[in-house]
Amino acid sequence: MLQQTQVARVVPAYARFLKRFPTLGALARASLGDVLREWSGLGYNRRARDLQRIARLSSKGLPRDVAGLDALPGVGRYTASAVACFAHGDATPFADINIRRVLGRAVLGRSATEREAVELDRHMGSLREPVRWHHALMDIGATICVARRPRCEGCPLSSVCAYTGADDVVRRRQLRFATSDRRVRGAIVRALGESRHGVTLRALRRAVIDTRVPRLVRALAAEGLVEVSERGVRLPTR
Numbered sequence: 001m002l003q004q005t006q007v008a009r010v011v012p013a014y015a016r017f018l019k020r021f022p023t024l025g026a027l028a029r030a031s032l033g034d035v036l037r038e039w040s041g042l043g044y045n046r047r048a049r050d051l052q053r054i055a056r057l058s059s060k061g062l063p064r065d066v067a068g069l070d071a072l073p074g075v076g077r078y079t080a081s082a083v084a085c086f087a088h089g090d091a092t093p094f095a096d097i098n099i100r101r102v103l104g105r106a107v108l109g110r111s112a113t114e115r116e117a118v119e120l121d122r123h124m125g126s127l128r129e130p131v132r133w134h135h136a137l138m139d140i141g142a143t144i145c146v147a148r149r150p151r152c153e154g155c156p157l158s159s160v161c162a163y164t165g166a167d168d169v170v171r172r173r174q175l176r177f178a179t180s181d182r183r184v185r186g187a188i189v190r191a192l193g194e195s196r197h198g199v200t201l202r203a204l205r206r207a208v209i210d211t212r213v214p215r216l217v218r219a220l221a222a223e224g225l226v227e228v229s230e231r232g233v234r235l236p237t238r
Helices: 007-020 024-029 032-039 046-057 066-070 077-088 097-108 114-124 130-143 181-193 201-208 213-222
Strands: 227-229 232-234
Touching (some): 007 032, 024 046, 032 181, 066 077, 077 130, 097 114, 181 213, 201 213, 201 232, 213 227
Antiparallel strands (some): 227 232
């Protein structure tokens, strides 16, 4: 839930989601439509679909090792390593954007690439207390070694840090959310979530008010996030 979603939005959604689906079994037995309704407001609905796929594939429990976690639907190497570390205390290297910035600036004088940061973490990370080590790096990156105007004077790494204060933030041009396909996809799923029986494509276009609706409905159907029939469009019932 925290991937690309603000903590303030995740906290109440997390509690609500666990109340509705307290176990892997409960999540596996629910329809994808109901899972998507509970996920509403978090965006990136593929994550909800993959989470339920994981529950249905892992009725006896989730794997504990990085390789097993990495093999689950929608779980990449970073997430697998982070879960193995924080849930099970494994001393496995990984790097989010904060760790990349802290280790990169401290050693290289600039933010590191993911590959560089993982290698730095592999050589410098704590084998005895990997959870505290990674929490510390993430907290420093989130509160002190921030992307712009870092608070170097209050940083515990200031005496050994190679960063000189140069702007090392990579600026990428991003499509505005208000005009993006992602916004329309989310609006389609929300509109369908309000109806248990689905709606016609014409009614869906009126509700969302965007010419991309037919194309994005086809894309959502191909991803298994909606069902399309002669009667209309609806969230999956299985």
